[in-house]
Amino acid sequence: MEPCCSYDVPFARRGSVLDEDDLAALTAVLRSEDPLSAGPWRARFEEDFRRYTGARHAMSVTSGTVALEIAISLLDLSPGDEVVATPQTFHATVQPLLDHDVRVRFCDVDPYSLNMDPERLEPLLTDRTRAILLVHYGGWPAEMDRIVELARSRGILIVEDCAHALGAVHHGRHPGTIGDIGCFSFHSSKNITTLGEGGMLTTQRDDWAERIDRLRSNQVDGVFTAARPAETATPALLPYMKYSDYIYRDLCESVRRAGTNATLSDAAAAVGSVQLGKLDTFAGRRTEIAARLDQVLARYPGVRVQNPAPGLVHARHLYTCFVPGGADARARLVQALDRRGVEIQLRYFPLHLVPEWQARGHRPGECPVAEHLWFEEQLNLPCHPGLTGRQVDRLVEALDESLRETYGSPGAAAWREPLRVPGAGV
Ligand SMILES: *Cc1c(COP(=O)(O)O)cnc(C)c1O
Numbered sequence: 273m274e275p276c277c278s279y280d281v282p283f284a285r286r287g288s289v290l291d292e293d294d295l296a297a298l299t300a301v302l303r304s305e306d307p308l309s310a311g312p313w314r315a316r317f318e319e320d321f322r323r324y325t326g327a328r329h330a331m332s333v334t335s336g337t338v339a340l341e342i343a344i345s346l347l348d349l350s351p352g353d354e355v356v357a358t359p360q361t362f363h364a365t366v367q368p369l370l371d372h373d374v375r376v377r378f379c380d381v382d383p384y385s386l387n388m389d390p391e392r393l394e395p396l397l398t399d400r401t402r403a404i405l406l407v408h409y410g411g412w413p414a415e416m417d418r419i420v421e422l423a424r425s426r427g428i429l430i431v432e433d434c435a436h437a438l439g440a441v442h443h444g445r446h447p448g449t450i451g452d453i454g455c456f457s458f459h460s461s462k463n464i465t466t467l468g469e470g471g472m473l474t475t476q477r478d479d480w481a482e483r484i485d486r487l488r489s490n491q492v493d494g495v496f497t498a499a500r501p502a503e504t505a506t507p508a509l510l511p512y513m514k515y516s517d518y519i520y521r522d523l524c525e526s527v528r529r530a531g532t533n534a535t536l537s538d539a540a541a542a543v544g545s546v547q548l549g550k551l552d553t554f555a556g557r558r559t560e561i562a563a564r565l566d567q568v569l570a571r572y573p574g575v576r577v578q579n580p581a582p583g584l585v586h587a588r589h590l591y592t593c594f595v596p597g598g599a600d601a602r603a604r605l606v607q608a609l610d611r612r613g614v615e616i617q618l619r620y621f622p623l624h625l626v627p628e629w630q631a632r633g634h635r636p637g638e639c640p641v642a643e644h645l646w647f648e649e650q651l652n653l654p655c656h657p658g659l660t661g662r663q664v665d666r667l668v669e670a671l672d673e674s675l676r677e678t679y680g681s682p683g684a685a686a687w688r689e690p691l692r693v694p695g696a697g698v
Contacts, residue, residue, distance in 0.1 A: 277615065279614065279615035280614070280666055281613055281615065281659065281666055282654065283617045283652075283654050284461045284654065284656035285460060285461060285658075287460070287461045287462045287463050287464070287589065287656050288462075288464050288465050288554050289554070289657050290465070293546050293550075294547070297545065297546045298539055298543065301539050308537060308538045309535055309537060309538060310535055310538075311538040312538070313539070313542040314535075314536060314537075314538050314541040317541035317548070318330045318472075318541075320544075320545050320548050320549075321548065324446070324551070325449055325474055327446075328477075329475050329476070329477075329480075330472055330473070330474050331472065331473045331474075331484050331485065331488065332466075332536040332544070333470075333471045333473060333535075334470065334471065335457065335459065335470065335534075336457025336471040337457075338532075338534045339455035339457070339471040339472065340365060340368055340433065342473060342534070343453045343473060344368040344369060344372070344431065345487065345529050346453065347403045347431070348528065349372045349374050349403075350402075351373040351374070352375070352400060353400055353401075353402040354374060354398060354400040355369060355376050355405055356379050356388075356396050356404045357369070357376055357405040358379060358388045358409075359378040359379075359381070359623045359625075359638075359639045359642045360387075360407070360622065360642045361407040361409065361620055362407075362620055363620075365407055365433045365435075365623075366405060369405075370632070374402075375400070376632070378623065378629075378638055379392050379393045379396055380392045380639040380642055381639070383594075384576065384578060385409060385415075386410065386412075386645070386650075387407070387408065387409050387412060387413075387414040388404075388406045388407075388415075388419065389641070390418035394422055397426060397428065401426065401428050402429065403428060403430070404429070404430050404431070405431045406419065406431070406432060407435070408432065408434060408440055408587075409436065410436050410586070410587075410591075411586050411587025411588050411589040412440070412578060412584065412586045412587075413440050413447055413586075414432075416442050416447075416450045417443075419451075420450065423451075429452045430450075430452050431453055432448055432453070432454045432455065434454045434455060434456045435456060435457035435459075436463070436589035437589070438464060438551065439463055439551055439552075439554070439558075439587035440584075440585055440586060441584070441585035442583075444583075453474065453477075453480065454472075454474040454475070456471055456473075456474070457471050458470035458472070458540075458547075462589065463554060463555070464547035464548055464551055464554065465543075466536060466540035466541060466543055467539065467543050469540075470540050470544060483528075486531050488531065488532070489531065489533070489534075489535060490532065491531045492527055492529075493527070493529045494526060494527040494528060495524070495525040495526045496518065496522040496523065496525070497525060498523075499521065499522060553657075554657045557657040558587070558589075558655055558657060561588075561655045561656075561659065562588045562591050564668050565591055565593070565668065566579075568675075569671075571682045572675055573682070573687050574595070574596035576593060576594040577593045578591075578593070590619055590655070591653045591655035592650065592652055593653065595649055596649070596679075596687075597678075597679065599648050601678060602648065604677075605674055608673070608677045609674045612670035612673065614654065614666075614670045614671070614674075615654065616652065616653070617652060618646070618650060620646075621646060622639060622646050624639060625643070654667060
């Protein structure tokens with residue numbers, strides 16, 4: 273098999289490390305007599321996830337994308353409703369909204385965290401706003417206190433895309449438990465993985481948990497009423513009725529949406545439990561690597577690094593920094609890193625400018641901060657527990673060399689230019 277990439281320091285293809293423990297869990301599943309679907313391993317993973325995050329309900333699905341699709345369908349959007357969304361995220365966050373006849377307002381981001389900026393959010397809220405769709409970019413928790421305050425007073429729902437945020441903490445609480453619903457991803461590249469694909473929904477709401485369970489397990493998300501009390505529905509609940517007793521009992525008044533099969537397999541879930549048990553170790557490694565990168569970048573006064581306020585734990589799914597000199601200088605820096613074997617991937621292209629959202633009327637200039645940062649300053653460096661100590665040393669050395677090559681030594685004139693922070697009025 274061809275190696276998947278030729279870089280000395282690859283960007284994350286796996287965001288976690290799989291080892292003998294994961295293999296042992298898989299062996300145990302295969303040797304057991306348990307069903308491989310909706311069995312005890314899935315139940316245990318969901319229980320572990322509830323305990324870890326403190327969520328009232330944690331319900332696994334086959335991907336983060338499916339989690340978001342389900343979350344968005346729970347919003348019961350009507351034509352003409354409005355949703356405020358972040359433009360700085362993977363396109364799966366907002367993609368399901370293309371299937372709804374709603375107006376999306378993209379809210380510009382904070383120039384350090386790249387999270388939705390609450391100051392820019394408030395003017396976008398109208399009496400048609402039904403929901404806010406945010407991401408905890410790269411694992412830096414969004415400014416939930418302010419956003420929740422703005423939303424609650426207006427009856428607006430909050431969907432948290434937590435695909436990057438497993439391991440993050442917001443003043444003692446985990447992302448996914450602060451808004452109305454949280455969507456997690458266990459894709460290969462994420463902070464833990466369930467064999468390459470997987471996702472989880474978290475919510476405090478019992479009514480939503482019930483609807484999620486229907487949507488993910490081939491039932492119908494409808495409005496049901498019990499026509500007859502359960503005990504009189506059938507003389508005795510016969511085994512063949514076990515999975516469908518509601519058929520004998522309930523009336524369906526209306527159908528909101530057909531369900532699908534989004535059942536995470538028990539083999540994947542068993543690995544999920546092992547991975548979740550190691551999350552703190554993985555997170556510790558990410559924090560160490562980020563600290564090494566911070567240390568090098570601190571020598572260069574024109575580079576901005578991310579430094580969340582006390583009370584916020586950054587999960588470091590992405591290591592993000594901002595470099596000066598405009599698009600050309602950044603391109604030279606990326607090329608210098610590339611020549612030294614460091615793979616750079618920029619995350620993410622401002623979503624309001626991708627063709628499908630431009631087709632819905634979105635245009636350049638709508639989110640100037642997100643646009644400026646993406647086109648000129650933003651840089652994401654490799655930072656994941658799959659990197660060996662030697663690879664991290666190589667990364668740090670290559671970064672230092674590439675910065676000197678591009679801009680001159682830390683004392684050079686280029687570094688004495690005043691720092692421009694977009695949106696900060698400088
Ligand atoms: C990965 C990711 C998703 C989608 O998750 P999948 O499990 O790959 O479907 C959604 N949102 C963000 C921000 C992501 O990074």
